[in-house]
Amino acid sequence: MVIGIIGAMDEELEILLKEMKLDRKEIKANMLFNSGKIYNQEVVVVRSGIGKVNAAICTQILIDDFQVDKVINVGIAGGIGKDVYPGDIVIANNLVQHDMDTSAFGDPVGQVPRLDAFDFKCDTDLIDKAKAACKNIEKSNSFIGRIVTGDQFISDTQKIKWLNEKFEALACEMEGGSIAQVCYLNNIPFVVIRSISDNANNGAHMDYEKFAPIAIKNSTDILKSMLMNM
Numbered sequence: 001m002v003i004g005i006i007g008a009m010d011e012e013l014e015i016l017l018k019e020m021k022l023d024r025k026e027i028k029a030n031m032l033f034n035s036g037k038i039y040n041q042e043v044v045v046v047r048s049g050i051g052k053v054n055a056a057i058c059t060q061i062l063i064d065d066f067q068v069d070k071v072i073n074v075g076i077a078g079g080i081g082k083d084v085y086p087g088d089i090v091i092a093n094n095l096v097q098h099d100m101d102t103s104a105f106g107d108p109v110g111q112v113p114r115l116d117a118f119d120f121k122c123d124t125d126l127i128d129k130a131k132a133a134c135k136n137i138e139k140s141n142s143f144i145g146r147i148v149t150g151d152q153f154i155s156d157t158q159k160i161k162w163l164n165e166k167f168e169a170l171a172c173e174m175e176g177g178s179i180a181q182v183c184y185l186n187n188i189p190f191v192v193i194r195s196i197s198d199n200a201n202n203g204a205h206m207d208y209e210k211f212a213p214i215a216i217k218n219s220t221d222i223l224k225s226m227l228m229n230m
Contacts, residue, residue, distance in 0.1 A: 004068035055175035077173035079199030099150030120180035123189035133225035149177025
């Protein structure tokens with residue numbers, strides 16, 4: 001079994017890569033794919049870059065060229081749920097692309113036209129493994145729920161409230177929904193895990209310089225725990 005691990009930014013993966021027994025590196029679509037083992041689990045670790053197109057291309061390459069059996073996506077997100085605070089973890093059980101809007105044709109906002117699914121559901125076993133891994137994360141709460149994705153950095157409080165009301169989402173970010181769609185179309189189990197940096201819905205915010213090391217450590221610890229139990 002081969003696990004594909006995607007992060008949007010280098011800093012989200014740097015600690016994990018240092019602990020990896022690297023077999024080979026390969027560049028495709030200007031992305032560096034690192035193949036090797038962590039705790040004797042075969043993995044391919046890659047920085048996708050930011051945004052839905054980058055993430056979708058990256059995921060399809062993992063599936064086609066590296067024959068991954070499962071995909072785990074980690075990274076940073078903005079909180080939406082009122083009880084979600086900086087440093088907390090949100091594990092997606094499903095994802096929706098909030099910027100997909102063909103409502104003029106009668107589709108609900110978020111529906112990919114002519115697709116037989118509205119949301120993309122994460123693998124229950126991977127959710128359970130992520131939830132178990134979060135028990136070891138100190139000073140952080142973890143939540144399971146919907147994450148919404150769009151090619152927008154959202155800082156407007158009203159838009160955050162709209163996302164919460166419209167989609168009942170706990171967090172928003174810029175890659176997970178497209179990774180989820182690609183995995184759905186290819187019938188590949190996946191999960192998306194996000195560390196929360198701020199929440200305009202409840203006014204909570206943490207300086208990025210303070211937050212980044214916390215998020216990176218949490219993501220790395222969760223991944224390591226999950227890989228040990230695959």
